[in-house]
Amino acid sequence: xxxxxxxxxxxxxxxxxCGFKHFDLATVKVEELEFSSSFQxxxxxxxxxxxxxxxxxxxxxxxxxxxxxxxSPRMPDTHWLQTVLYLPNPIIVKEGEVVVGSIGYMKSxxxxxxxxxxxxxxxESGQEFDQTYHLN
Numbered sequence: 001x002x003x004x005x006x007x008x009x010x011x012x013x014x015x016x017x018c019g020f021k022h023f024d025l026a027t028v029k030v031e032e033l034e035f036s037s038s039f040q041x042x043x044x045x046x047x048x049x050x051x052x053x054x055x056x057x058x059x060x061x062x063x064x065x066x067x068x069x070x071x072s073p074r075m076p077d078t079h080w081l082q083t084v085l086y087l088p089n090p091i092i093v094k095e096g097e098v099v100v101g102s103i104g105y106m107k108s109x110x111x112x113x114x115x116x117x118x119x120x121x122x123x124e125s126g127q128e129f130d131q132t133y134h135l136n
Contacts, residue, residue, distance in 0.1 A: 002086040003133045008053050008073035015041040017072065020103055036104035043097045048090035052119060054083040085119055091127045098124050111136045
C-alpha cells in the first residue's frame with residue numbers, strides 16, 4: 001500500500017474534514033497511541049476518491065502566549081505536511097455522498113517508531129475499501 005508524506009493542497013481535497021482522535025499532549029500515555037476510531041465525511045466535489053489525507057491540529061495554550069499548529073491542506077504548508085494513504089483503486093463519488101469508515105493505529109513490531117494503519121470504509125453507494133499501511 002502506498003503512503004506518502006506530502007503537501008496535498010486544498011484544491012485536491014474533495015470532502016469535509018473529520019477529527020478521529022484527540023490527545024492531551026500534557027497527559028497522553030504511550031499505550032493511548034494505539035487505537036481504532038471511526039470517521040464520517042461528506043463529499044463536497046464529485047470525482048474519484050483516490051486517497052485519505054491525515055493531518056493534525058495542535059493547540060498550545062499558555063498563560064502568556066497561545067498558538068495553533070494546523071497541518072490541514074486548507075492551511076499554509078508547515079514542515080509537518082500531511083500523510084496521504086492512497087486507496088488501491090479510485091472510488092467514484094458524488095457530491096453529498098457520505099463515506100464512513102474506521103482507522104486503526106498499531107505500533108510496528110519491527111520499527112519502534114513505526115506504525116501500522118488499518119483503513120477500511122464504504123460509500124453510501126456500497127463501494128468499499130480496506131487497506132493496511134506501514135509508516136516507518
